[in-house]
Amino acid sequence: MAFTVVRFNLVEPDATPVSLSARYRAALEMAAYADEHGVDTVQTEEHHGVANSWLPSPFTFAGAVFGATRRIAVTVSAIIGPLHDPLRLAEDIAVLDLLSAGRLVTVAGIGYRPEEYERAGVEWGRRGRLQDELLETLLAAWTGEPFPYRGRTVRVTPRPYTRPHPMLLVGGSSRAAARRAARLGLPLFPSAHLPELEAFYREQCAEHGTEGFCMMPAERTPLLHVSENPERTWALYGEHLLHEARTYASWQSKDIRSAVRSAATTVAELREEGVYRIVTPDELAGLGAESLVLHPLCGGMPVEEGWRSLRLFCEALTRERPAAPAQG
Template sequence: MDIGLGLPISNPARLVDWATRAESAGFDTLALLDRLAYNNPEPLVALSVLAGATSRIRLQTEVLLGPLRSTALLAKQVATLDRMSGGRFTLGIGVGGREDDHAAAGTPLDQRGRLLDAQLTDLRAIWRGEPYPAARPGTGIGPRPCAPGGPQILIGAFAPAALRRVASHGDGFLCAAPLQWAGGLVQTVREQWTAAGRSGRPRLVCQVNAATGPAVDQARRAIADYYAFTGHTNWGEPLTDPAEIANTVAAYREFGADELVLYCYGDDVAQVEALASAALH
Protein backbone atom coordinates (compact mmCIF):
# COMPACT_ATOMS: atom_id res chain seq x y z
CA MET A 1 0.00 0.00 0.00
CA ASP A 2 1.30 3.44 -0.92
CA ILE A 3 1.39 6.21 1.68
CA GLY A 4 0.73 9.79 0.66
CA LEU A 5 1.04 13.07 2.50
CA GLY A 6 -1.77 15.60 2.40
CA LEU A 7 -0.20 19.04 2.54
CA PRO A 8 -1.28 21.81 4.90
CA ILE A 9 -2.94 24.84 3.33
CA SER A 10 -2.25 27.64 5.80
CA ASN A 11 1.22 28.69 4.57
CA PRO A 12 1.80 28.11 0.81
CA ALA A 13 5.35 29.49 0.98
CA ARG A 14 6.41 26.47 3.06
CA LEU A 15 5.07 23.82 0.70
CA VAL A 16 8.29 23.42 -1.31
CA ASP A 17 10.08 22.48 1.90
CA TRP A 18 7.27 20.04 2.73
CA ALA A 19 7.50 18.51 -0.74
CA THR A 20 11.25 17.97 -0.84
CA ARG A 21 11.30 16.54 2.67
CA ALA A 22 8.34 14.26 1.92
CA GLU A 23 10.12 12.89 -1.12
CA SER A 24 13.29 12.29 0.89
CA ALA A 25 11.30 10.63 3.70
CA GLY A 26 9.81 8.08 1.31
CA PHE A 27 6.22 9.21 0.86
CA ASP A 28 4.67 8.14 -2.44
CA THR A 29 2.33 11.07 -3.10
CA LEU A 30 1.80 14.74 -2.32
CA ALA A 31 -1.87 15.69 -2.17
CA LEU A 32 -3.71 19.01 -1.98
CA LEU A 33 -7.35 19.79 -1.32
CA ASP A 34 -9.36 22.37 -3.25
CA ARG A 35 -11.63 25.21 -2.22
CA LEU A 36 -12.44 28.52 -3.89
CA ALA A 37 -14.03 30.69 -1.20
CA TYR A 38 -11.34 29.86 1.35
CA ASN A 39 -7.79 30.84 2.27
CA ASN A 40 -5.97 27.97 0.54
CA PRO A 41 -3.56 27.77 -2.40
CA GLU A 42 -5.00 26.85 -5.79
CA PRO A 43 -3.94 23.19 -6.09
CA LEU A 44 -2.95 22.96 -9.76
CA VAL A 45 -0.73 26.04 -9.46
CA ALA A 46 0.78 24.84 -6.19
CA LEU A 47 1.40 21.30 -7.42
CA SER A 48 3.05 22.68 -10.55
CA VAL A 49 5.58 24.46 -8.35
CA LEU A 50 6.11 21.30 -6.31
CA ALA A 51 6.58 19.25 -9.48
CA GLY A 52 9.59 21.40 -10.31
CA ALA A 53 11.04 20.94 -6.83
CA THR A 54 10.78 17.12 -6.86
CA SER A 55 11.62 14.27 -9.20
CA ARG A 56 9.95 11.06 -7.98
CA ILE A 57 6.95 11.71 -5.77
CA ARG A 58 3.47 11.74 -7.34
CA LEU A 59 1.17 14.77 -7.27
CA GLN A 60 -2.55 14.46 -6.61
CA THR A 61 -5.63 16.66 -6.10
CA GLU A 62 -8.06 15.49 -3.41
CA VAL A 63 -10.37 16.61 -4.72
CA LEU A 64 -10.33 19.27 -7.41
CA LEU A 65 -13.79 20.84 -7.68
CA GLY A 66 -14.32 20.34 -11.39
CA PRO A 67 -17.59 22.23 -11.98
CA LEU A 68 -16.00 25.46 -10.71
CA ARG A 69 -13.66 25.50 -13.71
CA SER A 70 -13.88 25.91 -17.47
CA THR A 71 -13.49 22.46 -19.01
CA ALA A 72 -11.23 23.53 -21.86
CA LEU A 73 -8.89 25.47 -19.58
CA LEU A 74 -8.88 22.65 -17.01
CA ALA A 75 -7.92 20.16 -19.72
CA LYS A 76 -4.99 22.35 -20.76
CA GLN A 77 -3.84 22.96 -17.17
CA VAL A 78 -3.97 19.28 -16.22
CA ALA A 79 -2.22 18.14 -19.40
CA THR A 80 0.50 20.74 -18.90
CA LEU A 81 1.12 19.66 -15.30
CA ASP A 82 1.06 16.02 -16.38
CA ARG A 83 3.62 16.59 -19.14
CA MET A 84 5.91 18.84 -17.13
CA SER A 85 5.95 16.44 -14.18
CA GLY A 86 6.78 13.47 -16.39
CA GLY A 87 3.39 11.80 -15.86
CA ARG A 88 3.42 12.09 -12.08
CA PHE A 89 0.03 13.79 -11.77
CA THR A 90 -3.25 12.13 -10.72
CA LEU A 91 -6.50 14.07 -11.00
CA GLY A 92 -8.73 13.52 -7.98
CA ILE A 93 -11.97 15.27 -8.85
CA GLY A 94 -15.45 15.80 -7.43
CA VAL A 95 -18.42 18.15 -7.35
CA GLY A 96 -17.90 19.95 -4.04
CA GLY A 97 -20.76 20.57 -1.64
CA ARG A 98 -20.13 24.04 -0.20
CA GLU A 99 -22.52 26.71 -1.43
CA ASP A 100 -20.01 29.54 -1.10
CA ASP A 101 -17.56 27.91 -3.53
CA HIS A 102 -20.22 27.53 -6.21
CA ALA A 103 -21.58 31.02 -5.58
CA ALA A 104 -18.10 32.49 -6.02
CA ALA A 105 -17.64 30.59 -9.31
CA GLY A 106 -21.15 31.36 -10.56
CA THR A 107 -22.03 27.69 -11.00
CA PRO A 108 -25.46 26.33 -9.95
CA LEU A 109 -25.12 24.05 -6.94
CA ASP A 110 -28.06 21.89 -8.02
CA GLN A 111 -26.46 21.22 -11.44
CA ARG A 112 -22.98 20.31 -10.25
CA GLY A 113 -23.36 16.56 -10.87
CA ARG A 114 -24.51 17.04 -14.47
CA LEU A 115 -21.75 19.56 -15.04
CA LEU A 116 -19.09 17.15 -13.79
CA ASP A 117 -20.40 14.24 -15.88
CA ALA A 118 -20.23 16.35 -19.04
CA GLN A 119 -16.86 17.74 -18.02
CA LEU A 120 -15.30 14.31 -17.50
CA THR A 121 -16.50 13.15 -20.92
CA ASP A 122 -15.07 16.27 -22.55
CA LEU A 123 -11.76 16.06 -20.68
CA ARG A 124 -11.11 12.55 -21.98
CA ALA A 125 -12.01 13.63 -25.55
CA ILE A 126 -9.71 16.65 -25.39
CA TRP A 127 -6.83 14.57 -24.05
CA ARG A 128 -7.33 12.07 -26.87
CA GLY A 129 -6.76 14.94 -29.29
CA GLU A 130 -10.34 15.23 -30.52
CA PRO A 131 -11.50 18.68 -31.73
CA TYR A 132 -13.29 20.72 -29.08
CA PRO A 133 -16.76 21.78 -30.28
CA ALA A 134 -16.43 25.42 -29.25
CA ALA A 135 -13.02 25.85 -30.87
CA ARG A 136 -12.24 26.58 -34.52
CA PRO A 137 -13.17 23.54 -36.65
CA GLY A 138 -10.40 20.97 -36.65
CA THR A 139 -8.64 22.62 -33.72
CA GLY A 140 -7.67 20.60 -30.67
CA ILE A 141 -6.59 21.75 -27.22
CA GLY A 142 -3.04 20.81 -26.28
CA PRO A 143 -0.65 19.79 -25.03
CA ARG A 144 -1.31 16.08 -25.19
CA PRO A 145 -0.83 14.38 -21.80
CA CYS A 146 1.78 11.69 -21.25
CA ALA A 147 -0.69 8.80 -21.46
CA PRO A 148 -3.37 8.42 -24.14
CA GLY A 149 -6.65 9.62 -22.70
CA GLY A 150 -4.95 11.63 -19.98
CA PRO A 151 -3.77 11.05 -16.42
CA GLN A 152 -5.41 8.70 -13.97
CA ILE A 153 -8.71 10.06 -12.61
CA LEU A 154 -9.94 9.37 -9.09
CA ILE A 155 -13.53 10.25 -8.23
CA GLY A 156 -14.28 11.58 -4.75
CA ALA A 157 -17.82 10.61 -3.79
CA PHE A 158 -20.31 9.75 -1.05
CA ALA A 159 -23.78 9.97 -2.67
CA PRO A 160 -25.09 7.09 -4.86
CA ALA A 161 -25.10 9.15 -8.08
CA ALA A 162 -21.54 10.29 -7.41
CA LEU A 163 -20.37 6.74 -6.66
CA ARG A 164 -21.68 5.60 -10.07
CA ARG A 165 -19.33 8.15 -11.63
CA VAL A 166 -16.33 5.99 -10.67
CA ALA A 167 -17.36 3.20 -13.04
CA SER A 168 -18.52 5.51 -15.82
CA HIS A 169 -15.65 8.01 -15.84
CA GLY A 170 -12.91 7.14 -13.35
CA ASP A 171 -9.91 4.93 -12.79
CA GLY A 172 -10.42 4.77 -9.05
CA PHE A 173 -12.33 5.83 -5.96
CA LEU A 174 -11.12 8.47 -3.54
CA CYS A 175 -12.76 7.51 -0.24
CA ALA A 176 -12.69 10.13 2.52
CA ALA A 177 -15.12 8.18 4.73
CA PRO A 178 -13.87 6.78 8.05
CA LEU A 179 -12.88 3.15 7.92
CA GLN A 180 -15.85 2.05 10.03
CA TRP A 181 -18.30 3.00 7.29
CA ALA A 182 -16.15 2.99 4.17
CA GLY A 183 -16.84 -0.69 3.44
CA GLY A 184 -20.33 -0.16 2.04
CA LEU A 185 -19.15 2.63 -0.26
CA VAL A 186 -16.26 0.56 -1.59
CA GLN A 187 -18.47 -2.48 -2.14
CA THR A 188 -20.97 -0.36 -4.10
CA VAL A 189 -18.22 1.09 -6.27
CA ARG A 190 -16.76 -2.34 -7.03
CA GLU A 191 -20.18 -3.81 -7.86
CA GLN A 192 -20.92 -0.95 -10.24
CA TRP A 193 -17.47 -1.31 -11.78
CA THR A 194 -18.14 -4.98 -12.57
CA ALA A 195 -21.67 -4.25 -13.81
CA ALA A 196 -20.25 -1.65 -16.22
CA GLY A 197 -17.99 -4.30 -17.75
CA ARG A 198 -14.79 -2.68 -16.53
CA SER A 199 -11.81 -5.02 -16.19
CA GLY A 200 -9.76 -5.36 -13.03
CA ARG A 201 -10.88 -3.20 -10.11
CA PRO A 202 -10.88 0.52 -9.32
CA ARG A 203 -7.89 1.95 -7.49
CA LEU A 204 -8.85 2.70 -3.87
CA VAL A 205 -7.32 5.77 -2.23
CA CYS A 206 -8.33 6.58 1.36
CA GLN A 207 -7.69 9.55 3.64
CA VAL A 208 -7.20 10.22 7.35
CA ASN A 209 -6.16 13.34 9.26
CA ALA A 210 -3.04 13.01 11.40
CA ALA A 211 -0.73 15.21 13.47
CA THR A 212 1.76 14.58 16.24
CA GLY A 213 3.61 16.50 18.92
CA PRO A 214 3.56 20.31 18.98
CA ALA A 215 1.55 20.48 15.72
CA VAL A 216 -1.55 18.82 17.20
CA ASP A 217 -3.21 21.94 18.60
CA GLN A 218 -2.70 23.94 15.42
CA ALA A 219 -3.96 21.04 13.32
CA ARG A 220 -7.09 20.69 15.46
CA ARG A 221 -7.87 24.39 15.16
CA ALA A 222 -7.35 24.34 11.39
CA ILE A 223 -9.52 21.24 10.95
CA ALA A 224 -12.27 22.73 13.12
CA ASP A 225 -12.26 25.89 10.98
CA TYR A 226 -12.24 23.94 7.72
CA TYR A 227 -15.21 21.78 8.73
CA ALA A 228 -17.13 24.46 10.61
CA PHE A 229 -19.72 24.59 7.82
CA THR A 230 -20.94 21.09 8.81
CA GLY A 231 -22.07 22.22 12.26
CA HIS A 232 -20.44 19.13 13.78
CA THR A 233 -17.84 19.40 16.53
CA ASN A 234 -14.79 17.13 16.35
CA TRP A 235 -15.44 16.49 12.65
CA GLY A 236 -12.19 15.24 11.08
CA GLU A 237 -10.46 14.82 14.45
CA PRO A 238 -6.84 13.88 13.66
CA LEU A 239 -4.96 10.80 14.78
CA THR A 240 -2.30 12.05 17.19
CA ASP A 241 -0.56 9.04 18.74
CA PRO A 242 2.23 7.47 16.62
CA ALA A 243 1.15 3.97 17.62
CA GLU A 244 -2.45 4.78 16.65
CA ILE A 245 -1.25 6.09 13.28
CA ALA A 246 0.77 2.92 12.68
CA ASN A 247 -2.22 0.75 13.64
CA THR A 248 -4.49 2.74 11.33
CA VAL A 249 -2.09 2.29 8.44
CA ALA A 250 -2.12 -1.45 9.11
CA ALA A 251 -5.94 -1.46 9.24
CA TYR A 252 -6.23 0.27 5.87
CA ARG A 253 -3.71 -2.14 4.38
CA GLU A 254 -5.84 -5.03 5.64
CA PHE A 255 -8.94 -3.29 4.27
CA GLY A 256 -7.41 -3.43 0.80
CA ALA A 257 -6.62 0.23 0.16
CA ASP A 258 -4.12 0.87 -2.61
CA GLU A 259 -3.07 4.12 -0.97
CA LEU A 260 -3.64 5.94 2.32
CA VAL A 261 -3.08 9.70 2.41
CA LEU A 262 -2.29 11.30 5.78
CA TYR A 263 -3.48 14.89 5.95
CA CYS A 264 -1.75 17.22 8.39
CA TYR A 265 -3.35 20.64 8.80
CA GLY A 266 -0.52 21.93 11.00
CA ASP A 267 2.19 23.66 8.99
CA ASP A 268 5.24 22.66 11.11
CA VAL A 269 7.42 20.94 8.50
CA ALA A 270 8.89 18.66 11.18
CA GLN A 271 5.60 16.78 10.83
CA VAL A 272 6.94 15.22 7.65
CA GLU A 273 9.53 13.12 9.46
CA ALA A 274 7.26 12.51 12.46
CA LEU A 275 4.48 11.11 10.28
CA ALA A 276 6.97 9.16 8.16
CA SER A 277 8.34 7.54 11.31
CA ALA A 278 4.83 6.48 12.37
CA ALA A 279 3.46 5.44 8.99
CA LEU A 280 6.37 4.22 6.89
CA HIS A 281 8.52 2.28 9.35
Protein backbone atom coordinates in the same frame (compact mmCIF):
# COMPACT_ATOMS: atom_id res chain seq x y z
CA MET B 1 4.72 -1.02 3.79
CA ALA B 2 2.03 1.58 4.29
CA PHE B 3 1.22 4.07 1.54
CA THR B 4 2.52 7.43 2.78
CA VAL B 5 1.00 10.86 2.27
CA VAL B 6 2.03 14.37 3.28
CA ARG B 7 -0.93 16.72 3.10
CA PHE B 8 -0.91 20.48 2.56
CA ASN B 9 -3.82 22.92 2.36
CA LEU B 10 -1.77 25.96 3.48
CA VAL B 11 -4.37 27.19 5.98
CA GLU B 12 -3.23 30.05 8.20
CA PRO B 13 -5.74 32.02 10.27
CA ASP B 14 -4.88 35.71 10.52
CA ALA B 15 -2.17 35.35 7.87
CA THR B 16 -0.25 38.24 6.42
CA PRO B 17 1.19 38.14 2.90
CA VAL B 18 4.67 37.76 4.42
CA SER B 19 3.71 34.90 6.76
CA LEU B 20 1.71 33.09 4.09
CA SER B 21 4.55 33.40 1.58
CA ALA B 22 6.87 31.82 4.14
CA ARG B 23 4.36 29.00 4.70
CA TYR B 24 4.09 28.31 0.95
CA ARG B 25 7.87 28.23 0.56
CA ALA B 26 8.19 25.95 3.59
CA ALA B 27 5.62 23.57 2.09
CA LEU B 28 7.71 23.29 -1.08
CA GLU B 29 10.84 22.59 0.95
CA MET B 30 8.90 19.97 2.92
CA ALA B 31 7.70 18.36 -0.32
CA ALA B 32 11.31 18.13 -1.52
CA TYR B 33 12.34 16.57 1.82
CA ALA B 34 9.46 14.08 1.58
CA ASP B 35 10.53 13.25 -1.97
CA GLU B 36 14.08 12.53 -0.83
CA HIS B 37 12.85 10.31 2.00
CA GLY B 38 10.53 8.02 0.06
CA VAL B 39 7.08 9.46 0.83
CA ASP B 40 4.62 8.33 -1.85
CA THR B 41 2.52 11.42 -2.49
CA VAL B 42 1.87 15.02 -1.57
CA GLN B 43 -1.88 15.59 -1.21
CA THR B 44 -3.56 18.94 -1.68
CA GLU B 45 -7.07 20.24 -2.31
CA GLU B 46 -9.25 23.15 -3.42
CA HIS B 47 -11.49 25.59 -1.56
CA HIS B 48 -12.37 29.20 -2.33
CA GLY B 49 -12.99 32.38 -0.39
CA VAL B 50 -12.14 30.92 3.01
CA ALA B 51 -11.13 33.42 5.69
CA ASN B 52 -8.20 31.24 6.81
CA SER B 53 -6.60 31.35 3.33
CA TRP B 54 -7.34 27.72 2.41
CA LEU B 55 -5.51 26.89 -0.83
CA PRO B 56 -7.68 27.80 -3.87
CA SER B 57 -5.20 26.85 -6.64
CA PRO B 58 -4.05 23.25 -6.21
CA PHE B 59 -2.64 22.87 -9.73
CA THR B 60 -0.43 25.93 -9.34
CA PHE B 61 0.88 24.43 -6.11
CA ALA B 62 1.30 21.03 -7.80
CA GLY B 63 3.42 22.59 -10.54
CA ALA B 64 5.70 24.16 -7.95
CA VAL B 65 6.03 20.82 -6.16
CA PHE B 66 6.95 19.08 -9.40
CA GLY B 67 9.64 21.67 -10.01
CA ALA B 68 11.12 20.97 -6.58
CA THR B 69 10.97 17.16 -6.68
CA ARG B 70 11.93 14.18 -8.83
CA ARG B 71 9.80 11.16 -7.94
CA ILE B 72 6.96 11.95 -5.52
CA ALA B 73 3.40 12.10 -6.85
CA VAL B 74 0.95 14.94 -6.22
CA THR B 75 -2.65 13.97 -5.53
CA VAL B 76 -5.16 16.79 -5.91
CA SER B 77 -8.01 15.53 -3.75
CA ALA B 78 -10.20 17.01 -4.74
CA ILE B 79 -10.95 19.66 -7.31
CA ILE B 80 -14.47 21.06 -7.47
CA GLY B 81 -15.11 19.94 -11.03
CA PRO B 82 -18.08 22.12 -12.05
CA LEU B 83 -16.19 25.30 -11.14
CA HIS B 84 -13.56 24.66 -13.83
CA ASP B 85 -13.61 25.47 -17.53
CA PRO B 86 -13.31 21.98 -19.10
CA LEU B 87 -10.99 22.90 -21.97
CA ARG B 88 -8.67 24.96 -19.82
CA LEU B 89 -8.54 22.23 -17.19
CA ALA B 90 -7.68 19.65 -19.85
CA GLU B 91 -4.76 21.82 -20.94
CA ASP B 92 -3.54 22.49 -17.40
CA ILE B 93 -3.57 18.83 -16.43
CA ALA B 94 -1.87 17.81 -19.69
CA VAL B 95 0.95 20.30 -19.12
CA LEU B 96 1.42 19.18 -15.50
CA ASP B 97 1.38 15.54 -16.61
CA LEU B 98 4.14 16.30 -19.13
CA LEU B 99 6.19 18.34 -16.64
CA SER B 100 6.03 15.60 -14.03
CA ALA B 101 6.28 12.61 -16.40
CA GLY B 102 2.99 11.24 -15.10
CA ARG B 103 3.14 12.06 -11.37
CA LEU B 104 -0.16 13.94 -11.16
CA VAL B 105 -3.30 12.29 -9.73
CA THR B 106 -6.55 14.28 -9.95
CA VAL B 107 -9.69 13.48 -7.99
CA ALA B 108 -12.71 15.34 -9.38
CA GLY B 109 -15.59 15.91 -6.98
CA ILE B 110 -18.53 18.30 -7.08
CA GLY B 111 -17.97 19.96 -3.71
CA TYR B 112 -20.41 20.60 -0.89
CA ARG B 113 -20.34 24.37 -0.33
CA PRO B 114 -23.06 26.27 -2.22
CA GLU B 115 -21.26 29.53 -1.45
CA GLU B 116 -18.35 28.45 -3.66
CA TYR B 117 -20.76 28.02 -6.56
CA GLU B 118 -22.38 31.37 -5.88
CA ARG B 119 -18.98 33.06 -5.77
CA ALA B 120 -18.07 31.56 -9.16
CA GLY B 121 -21.46 32.34 -10.72
CA VAL B 122 -22.19 28.65 -11.29
CA GLU B 123 -25.69 27.29 -10.66
CA TRP B 124 -25.68 24.82 -7.77
CA GLY B 125 -28.56 22.82 -9.26
CA ARG B 126 -26.58 22.12 -12.45
CA ARG B 127 -23.55 20.64 -10.72
CA GLY B 128 -24.25 17.04 -11.73
CA ARG B 129 -24.66 17.89 -15.41
CA LEU B 130 -21.61 20.12 -15.34
CA GLN B 131 -19.55 17.35 -13.75
CA ASP B 132 -20.64 14.93 -16.48
CA GLU B 133 -19.62 17.43 -19.14
CA LEU B 134 -16.29 18.09 -17.46
CA LEU B 135 -15.28 14.44 -17.22
CA GLU B 136 -16.45 13.62 -20.73
CA THR B 137 -14.58 16.63 -22.11
CA LEU B 138 -11.33 15.74 -20.33
CA LEU B 139 -11.36 12.21 -21.71
CA ALA B 140 -12.08 13.42 -25.24
CA ALA B 141 -9.57 16.27 -25.06
CA TRP B 142 -6.67 14.09 -23.97
CA THR B 143 -6.88 12.00 -27.16
CA GLY B 144 -5.42 14.99 -29.00
CA GLU B 145 -8.06 14.59 -31.71
CA PRO B 146 -10.84 17.03 -32.69
CA PHE B 147 -14.15 16.44 -30.88
CA PRO B 148 -17.54 18.15 -30.59
CA TYR B 149 -17.91 20.59 -27.69
CA ARG B 150 -20.87 22.88 -27.03
CA GLY B 151 -21.90 22.97 -30.67
CA ARG B 152 -18.47 23.38 -32.21
CA THR B 153 -15.45 21.22 -33.01
CA VAL B 154 -12.39 21.78 -30.84
CA ARG B 155 -8.99 20.23 -30.28
CA VAL B 156 -6.78 20.31 -27.18
CA THR B 157 -3.02 20.10 -27.38
CA PRO B 158 -0.49 19.01 -26.26
CA ARG B 159 -1.37 15.41 -25.55
CA PRO B 160 -0.50 14.30 -22.02
CA TYR B 161 2.46 12.13 -21.12
CA THR B 162 0.36 9.36 -19.55
CA ARG B 163 -1.51 6.85 -21.72
CA PRO B 164 -4.36 6.50 -22.24
CA HIS B 165 -4.75 9.65 -20.09
CA PRO B 166 -3.57 11.20 -16.80
CA MET B 167 -4.80 9.52 -13.65
CA LEU B 168 -8.34 10.81 -13.06
CA LEU B 169 -10.68 9.58 -10.34
CA VAL B 170 -14.26 10.47 -9.54
CA GLY B 171 -14.65 11.58 -5.93
CA GLY B 172 -17.75 11.59 -3.78
CA SER B 173 -19.95 9.64 -1.43
CA SER B 174 -23.13 9.35 -3.52
CA ARG B 175 -24.55 6.76 -5.89
CA ALA B 176 -24.56 9.43 -8.58
CA ALA B 177 -20.76 9.69 -8.28
CA ALA B 178 -20.43 5.90 -8.48
CA ARG B 179 -22.70 5.72 -11.54
CA ARG B 180 -20.74 8.51 -13.20
CA ALA B 181 -17.41 6.79 -12.61
CA ALA B 182 -18.67 3.41 -13.81
CA ARG B 183 -20.28 4.81 -16.96
CA LEU B 184 -17.04 6.51 -17.98
CA GLY B 185 -14.77 3.65 -16.91
CA LEU B 186 -13.03 5.81 -14.31
CA PRO B 187 -11.87 4.81 -10.83
CA LEU B 188 -13.98 5.80 -7.83
CA PHE B 189 -12.51 7.69 -4.86
CA PRO B 190 -15.08 7.61 -2.02
CA SER B 191 -14.76 10.40 0.51
CA ALA B 192 -15.15 7.93 3.40
CA HIS B 193 -15.07 4.20 4.12
CA LEU B 194 -18.22 3.16 2.26
CA PRO B 195 -18.17 -0.55 1.31
CA GLU B 196 -21.78 -0.38 0.13
CA LEU B 197 -20.85 2.35 -2.34
CA GLU B 198 -17.95 0.29 -3.67
CA ALA B 199 -20.31 -2.66 -4.17
CA PHE B 200 -22.76 -0.43 -6.07
CA TYR B 201 -19.91 0.93 -8.19
CA ARG B 202 -18.85 -2.59 -9.17
CA GLU B 203 -22.46 -3.45 -10.08
CA GLN B 204 -22.57 -0.35 -12.28
CA CYS B 205 -19.27 -1.24 -13.95
CA ALA B 206 -20.70 -4.65 -14.84
CA GLU B 207 -23.87 -3.06 -16.16
CA HIS B 208 -21.94 -0.59 -18.35
CA GLY B 209 -19.30 -3.11 -19.44
CA THR B 210 -16.47 -1.00 -18.03
CA GLU B 211 -13.52 -1.80 -15.81
CA GLY B 212 -12.37 0.27 -12.89
CA PHE B 213 -11.17 0.18 -9.34
CA CYS B 214 -12.04 1.83 -6.05
CA MET B 215 -9.54 3.75 -3.91
CA MET B 216 -11.41 3.82 -0.62
CA PRO B 217 -10.05 5.11 2.68
CA ALA B 218 -9.74 2.62 5.50
CA GLU B 219 -12.39 2.62 8.19
CA ARG B 220 -10.05 4.73 10.32
CA THR B 221 -7.48 6.90 8.54
CA PRO B 222 -6.53 9.62 11.02
CA LEU B 223 -4.67 12.78 10.09
CA LEU B 224 -1.33 12.49 11.86
CA HIS B 225 1.20 14.69 13.57
CA VAL B 226 4.36 13.11 14.98
CA SER B 227 5.97 14.25 18.23
CA GLU B 228 8.37 12.88 20.82
CA ASN B 229 5.99 14.28 23.46
CA PRO B 230 2.34 14.15 22.32
CA GLU B 231 1.05 15.44 25.67
CA ARG B 232 3.07 18.62 25.33
CA THR B 233 2.24 18.98 21.63
CA TRP B 234 -1.51 18.67 22.26
CA ALA B 235 -1.22 21.37 24.92
CA LEU B 236 0.78 23.73 22.71
CA TYR B 237 -0.72 23.10 19.29
CA GLY B 238 -4.03 21.28 19.70
CA GLU B 239 -5.94 24.46 18.83
CA HIS B 240 -4.49 24.34 15.30
CA LEU B 241 -5.90 20.87 14.74
CA LEU B 242 -9.23 21.93 16.26
CA HIS B 243 -9.38 24.96 13.96
CA GLU B 244 -9.28 22.75 10.88
CA ALA B 245 -11.71 20.22 12.34
CA ARG B 246 -14.22 22.96 13.18
CA THR B 247 -13.83 24.55 9.74
CA TYR B 248 -14.62 21.24 8.03
CA ALA B 249 -17.54 20.61 10.35
CA SER B 250 -19.05 24.02 9.57
CA TRP B 251 -19.18 23.13 5.86
CA GLN B 252 -20.71 19.68 6.04
CA SER B 253 -24.39 18.86 6.14
CA LYS B 254 -25.75 15.66 7.66
CA ASP B 255 -25.76 14.08 4.18
CA ILE B 256 -22.03 14.57 3.62
CA ARG B 257 -19.87 11.60 4.50
CA SER B 258 -16.17 12.29 5.00
CA ALA B 259 -13.23 10.36 6.43
CA VAL B 260 -12.14 13.47 8.35
CA ARG B 261 -15.50 14.55 9.72
CA SER B 262 -15.26 15.62 13.35
CA ALA B 263 -17.90 16.52 15.93
CA ALA B 264 -15.38 17.88 18.43
CA THR B 265 -15.81 21.34 19.90
CA THR B 266 -12.80 21.30 22.25
CA VAL B 267 -9.23 20.07 22.02
CA ALA B 268 -10.00 17.40 24.61
CA GLU B 269 -12.92 16.10 22.54
CA LEU B 270 -10.80 16.15 19.39
CA ARG B 271 -8.08 14.12 21.07
CA GLU B 272 -10.57 11.58 22.36
CA GLU B 273 -12.28 11.28 18.96
CA GLY B 274 -9.19 10.14 17.07
CA VAL B 275 -9.84 11.79 13.70
CA TYR B 276 -6.69 13.84 14.31
CA ARG B 277 -3.89 12.06 16.17
CA ILE B 278 -0.54 13.08 17.59
CA VAL B 279 1.70 10.02 17.90
CA THR B 280 5.28 9.23 18.82
CA PRO B 281 7.59 7.70 16.19
CA ASP B 282 7.23 4.31 17.90
CA GLU B 283 3.43 4.61 17.92
CA LEU B 284 3.52 5.53 14.23
CA ALA B 285 5.38 2.32 13.44
CA GLY B 286 2.85 0.33 15.42
CA LEU B 287 -0.28 1.70 13.77
CA GLY B 288 -0.30 -1.05 11.15
CA ALA B 289 -2.34 1.16 8.83
CA GLU B 290 -2.64 0.71 5.07
CA SER B 291 -1.94 4.41 4.66
CA LEU B 292 -0.32 7.06 6.83
CA VAL B 293 -1.39 10.66 6.28
CA LEU B 294 0.84 13.30 7.83
CA HIS B 295 -0.58 16.83 8.08
CA PRO B 296 2.46 18.82 9.23
CA LEU B 297 1.08 22.36 8.80
CA CYS B 298 -2.47 21.57 9.91
CA GLY B 299 -4.64 24.53 10.83
CA GLY B 300 -1.82 27.06 10.66
CA MET B 301 0.66 24.94 12.66
CA PRO B 302 3.92 26.87 13.15
CA VAL B 303 6.37 26.01 10.40
CA GLU B 304 9.11 24.92 12.79
CA GLU B 305 6.72 22.47 14.48
CA GLY B 306 5.64 21.18 11.07
CA TRP B 307 9.29 20.48 10.24
CA ARG B 308 9.78 18.57 13.52
CA SER B 309 6.78 16.39 12.71
CA LEU B 310 7.90 15.71 9.13
CA ARG B 311 11.45 14.80 10.12
CA LEU B 312 10.24 12.39 12.80
CA PHE B 313 7.76 10.88 10.32
CA CYS B 314 10.44 10.27 7.68
CA GLU B 315 12.95 8.94 10.21
CA ALA B 316 10.37 6.43 11.43
CA LEU B 317 9.63 5.36 7.86
CA THR B 318 13.34 4.88 7.15
CA ARG B 319 13.66 2.55 10.15
CA GLU B 320 10.71 0.49 8.94
CA ARG B 321 11.91 0.02 5.37
CA PRO B 322 13.90 -3.13 4.59
CA ALA B 323 17.52 -2.52 3.70
CA ALA B 324 18.41 -2.65 0.01
CA PRO B 325 19.95 -6.00 -1.04
CA ALA B 326 23.73 -6.03 -1.31
CA GLN B 327 25.11 -5.77 -4.84
CA GLY B 328 27.22 -8.75 -5.84
